[in-house]
Amino acid sequence: MTVELNFLAVFQDWPMLVTGVIWTLGLTAIAIVVGLTVAVACAWVRTEGPKWLAIPVAAYVELMRNTPFIVQLFFIFFGLPALGVRFSPPVASGIALVLNLGAYGTEIIRAGLLATPKGQIEAALSLALSKFQIFTRVVLPPALKKVWPALVSQIVIVMLGSAVCGQIATEELSYAANVISANTFRTFEAYIIATAIYLVLALMVRSLLNWAGPRFIFGR
Amino acid sequence: MVDFTLWDILRNLIIAAQWTVLLSLIAFVGGGLVGLFWLLLRLWRPGAFKLPFAIYVQLFQGTPLLMQLFLSYFGLRLFGVEVSVWVSVSLALTLYTSAFLAEIWRGCVASIPKGQWEASASLALSFGEQMRYIIAPQALRIAIPPTVGFLVQVIKGTALASVVGFVELTRAGNMIANVTYEPFTVFACVGLMYFIMCYPISAYARYLERKTHAVSR
Numbered sequence: 001m002t003v004e005l006n007f008l009a010v011f012q013d014w015p016m017l018v019t020g021v022i023w024t025l026g027l028t029a030i031a032i033v034v035g036l037t038v039a040v041a042c043a044w045v046r047t048e049g050p051k052w053l054a055i056p057v058a059a060y061v062e063l064m065r066n067t068p069f070i071v072q073l074f075f076i077f078f079g080l081p082a083l084g085v086r087f088s089p090p091v092a093s094g095i096a097l098v099l100n101l102g103a104y105g106t107e108i109i110r111a112g113l114l115a116t117p118k119g120q121i122e123a124a125l126s127l128a129l130s131k132f133q134i135f136t137r138v139v140l141p142p143a144l145k146k147v148w149p150a151l152v153s154q155i156v157i158v159m160l161g162s163a164v165c166g167q168i169a170t171e172e173l174s175y176a177a178n179v180i181s182a183n184t185f186r187t188f189e190a191y192i193i194a195t196a197i198y199l200v201l202a203l204m205v206r207s208l209l210n211w212a213g214p215r216f217i218f219g220r
Numbered sequence: 221m222v223d224f225t226l227w228d229i230l231r232n233l234i235i236a237a238q239w240t241v242l243l244s245l246i247a248f249v250g251g252g253l254v255g256l257f258w259l260l261l262r263l264w265r266p267g268a269f270k271l272p273f274a275i276y277v278q279l280f281q282g283t284p285l286l287m288q289l290f291l292s293y294f295g296l297r298l299f300g301v302e303v304s305v306w307v308s309v310s311l312a313l314t315l316y317t318s319a320f321l322a323e324i325w326r327g328c329v330a331s332i333p334k335g336q337w338e339a340s341a342s343l344a345l346s347f348g349e350q351m352r353y354i355i356a357p358q359a360l361r362i363a364i365p366p367t368v369g370f371l372v373q374v375i376k377g378t379a380l381a382s383v384v385g386f387v388e389l390t391r392a393g394n395m396i397a398n399v400t401y402e403p404f405t406v407f408a409c410v411g412l413m414y415f416i417m418c419y420p421i422s423a424y425a426r427y428l429e430r431k432t433h434a435v436s437r
Contacts, residue, residue, distance in 0.1 A: 003298055066372065066418035067411045068379035071390055075407040078397060082404035156282075163284035167383060174286060188294045195287040202282040 010189045013180045020176030021197060023090070027172060028159040028205065031097035035158070036151070038098060039105025044135060046106065047113045057106070064103030070164045072096050077168045093165035093172075101158045108150045112143030141218040148218070152209045156202050163198070173197060224400045229409055236392030237413050243378045243388060246310050248371055251317025258322040263329060263355075264347055273322070280319030286380050288312045293384045309381040317374050324370060328363040329355060365432055369425035372418045379414070389413060 011017075045057045064072065077092040087095065116139050124138040144151075166175030177194035181187035262273040280288065292312035296303050332355060340354040382391035393410035397403040 003300075062419060062422075063411075063415060066376075066422055067414045068376040068390065070379045070382070071393070071407060071411045071414060074390075074394070074403075075411060078403040079407040080404070082402070160282075160284040163286040164380065164383075174284065177287075177290075188291070188298045191287055191290045191294060195283045195291060198284055198287060199279070199282045 005189055006186055007189050007193065009184045009186045010180055010193050013176075013183060016176040016180055017173070017193070017197065019171055020173035020194070021201065023170065023172040023175075024159065024162055024198075024201065025205075027090070027093055027097055027162050027165065027170070028155070030094050031101045031158050031162075032155055034094075035098045035101030036105055038102030039109050040140065042102065042106040043109035043113055046110050048135075060099075061103045061106050064100055065107070069096065069100055069161045070167065072100060073164060073168060089165070089168045089170040092168060093162065093170040096165070097158055097162055100161070101154065104154045104158075105151060108147045108154060109143060111150075112145075112147035113139060115146060116143060144218040145214070148213045149210075152206055152213070155209060156206055159205055160198060160202060173201075224396075224402070226405065226409075229396055229400065229402070229406055232396055233389060233392055233406075233409055233413055236387060237389045237417070239386075239388040240375065240378050240390075240414075241417070243309065243313065243381060243386070244371070244375045247313035247317045247378065248374050250310065250314035251321055251374070254314060254318035255321035255325065258318065259325050259329070260351070262322075262326060263351070273326075277319045277323045280316050281323070285312070285316050285377055286383060288316055289380055289384050305384060305386050309384060309386045313374070313377060313381070316377065317370075320370055320373070321367065324366050325359070325363050328359045328366075331362060332358050361432065365425050365428040368421060368428060372421050372425070375418055375421075376414065 042057045042061065045053045046061075049057075073092065073096040076096050077087065077089065080087070120138055120142075121134060124134045129138065162172055163174040165172050166178060169175065173194050177190045181190040184190065258273055258276060261269045289309060289312045292315075293305065293308045296308050296311070336354055336358070337350065340350045345353065378388055379390040381388055382394065385391070387395075389410055393406050397406040400406060
């Protein structure tokens with residue numbers, strides 16, 4: 001039996017692939033910016049925040065880390081409308097990705113915060129820095145620097161996980177592959193190409209973040 | 221109109237959860253064996269297998285599991301292998317798991333001082349004997365916590381099998397939500413059941429990790 005593969009047929013629909021890549025990268029960018037903000041805030045709560053907040057934050061982190069992303073997405077997209085909270089597919093996807101990265105990021109950043117030498121905080125206190133200044137300028141940057149490789153890995157995992165968002169008709173890359181396969185009947189080729197693009201995106205996002213981290217996030 | 225009680229929903233989800241457990245076990249055991257095979261190749265002839273190993277790991281870690289499931293599902297059919305969704309899903313999850321486990325274990329073996337290899341080689345131990353008596357016992361102790369931790373990822377990964385039509389917990393949740401018109405309750409229950417399966421394993425992995433670190437310190 002011979003198998004004929006026709007990749008050109010898939011590339012005729014290249015505008016869909018481009019739209020898909022833009023959506024995938026856009027969702028990832030939102031997850032990075034908002035998700036890491038959530039993660040830093042939650043990590044702060046869990047290390048030195050008020051006790052009454054630490055417990056709900058711990059519950060959020062454990063709930064997200066111990067359930068599949070697809071179930072979180074379905075709960076937000078299909079489940080919440082029953083309570084009258086209705087989101088469009090891209091918004092639901094964005095929220096799910098942010099919450100997911102937020103939870104994993106919390107644990108990663110917390111590990112970095114806990115590794116801060118006590119002397120640094122004492123030194124900062126003796127310089128009369130406020131609590132806020134100590135956290136944002138003394139504790140956080142070296143903590144982020146320490147855990148940046150782990151954070152970058154997690155961000156790549158979240159980006160690859162965003163492929164699931166196509167299941168609720170968010171027009172990201174896997175959804176594009178889905179539509180192209182329906183249009184051209186070149187299912188295998190469409191998914192091979194989408195997978196290859198994901199691989200390139202993963203490598204690109206990883207090197208971009210490794211480059212950007214020291215320059216823009218934690219300095220030096 | 222049939223009314224569904226919470227118990228009806230839960231009972232059906234529990235039945236479906238058995239498939240999640242079974243699929244996780246297949247992926248974990250299969251992935252462990254394939255991963256071990258890759259690791260041994262890599263350790264046996266580093267010169268020849270370093271690059272193929274790295275490519276294998278990067279291919280599976282750098283692409284979405286969902287795409288791997290699709291490719292296995294459509295790919296096997298395209299090449300004329302008529303298999304059930306069971307086989308294609310097990311295959312994809314096994315390969316995915318093997319890449320992660322092989323990479324985790326490679327890290328564990330790499331953390332064993334080089335002197336151990338050299339000393340055992342100078343005692344004229346063969347590769348097999350080195351592994352059996354020197355490297356594996358030490359690597360195993362370090363490898364257990366992250367391996368147990370990865371089991372949680374495997375269980376969560378099986379949820380994606382629902383997309384290609386494999387009826388496990390998530391798929392059953394979808395179907396029940398469609399019949400009962402109670403997506404909120406159903407998906408909350410589905411999430412809760414994954415949590416009940418995963419959280420003890422996560423907690424155990426964390427406990428093991430603390431214990432290992434305490435010993436080595």
